[in-house]
């Protein structure tokens with residue numbers, strides 16, 4: 650125990666702290682008795698304004714972990730969740746449905762891989778962003794101006810003339826920008842981005858990652874970035890957690906995990922990236938077989 654004269658460095662309380670998260674699904678088609686253990690004791694924390702990348706192969710439990718944070722998983726008896734999820738000092742697992750709605754509407758926002766599937770094809774993007782603004786941040790200023798401003802902020806060209814555009818008129822990258830604009834409507838302090846660039850080609854992928862990097866700086870937003878691709882992690886995330894079989898098998902600062910991977914899963918995922926461009930601070934010899942394209946920090 651430190652003496653009363655020893656200064657203890659203060660570490661800010663994390664925005665999000667997850668302890669021993671476990672998620673089991675009742676397996677369908679197994680005669681009712683089987684269970685799928687999707688998440689098996691995951692613990693991590695995330696500080697305000699930081700980006701944690703969760704990387705892992707298909708089925709490793711990344712999305713289920715992400716959905717558990719906002720209590721978005723199916724209810725019992727289809728799905729059983731245990732462990733603690735503490736957001737800004739509050740235990741998410743104990744929130745009432747009203748408190749949960751407020752948490753999802755004002756604090757935690759999600760973006761997913763298929764932006765077009767999340768947008769309603771029957772309504773213009775201006776209308777959909779307007780609805781989001783009306784629900785999450787009513788009042789304050791002219792609605793049309795606020796929608797235009799949001800679209801400009803996420804890099805939609807000629808925003809004022811695009812309010813009437815329908816989702817099918819957008820490219821994949823534009824649709825993801827619109828989803829990010831909708832996520833920003835509630836000024837979230839935590840953005841959960843589940844494979845936000847997987848459906849996009851490499852150039853657009855980079856632009857969206859650049860946008861996330863800029864928004865985290867401007868809005869001091871924490872981001873939980875889920876991906877199966879180590880290529881999107883470098884230069885964007887502060888820390889990376891590697892998942893395999895429902896567990897975090899390696900977790901540390903990005904430069905350490907990329908430069909000196911300790912777990913076989915990390916090495917396999919790194920080797921799966923075709924080419925690697927070295928970044929200052931990374932050990933070239935440890936990463937030369939793979940490619941990680943840096944995202945420019947602004």
Ligand SMILES: Nc1ncnc2c1ncn2[C@@H]1O[C@H](COP(=O)(O)OP(=O)(O)OP(=O)(O)O)[C@@H](O)[C@H]1O
Pocket residue numbers: 674675676685686687705706707708709710711712713714723877
């Ligand atoms: N609603 C559900 N019912 C039953 N099992 C589920 C359900 N959702 C997920 N699972 C199972 O939980 C495990 C983890 O799934 P999860 O979607 O978290 O994987 P992932 O790491 O996100 O994979 P991917 O990279 O393919 O998106 C898988 O075995 C999956 O089949």
Ligand SMILES: [Mg+2]
Pocket residue numbers: 711712713843
């Ligand atoms: Mg997933």
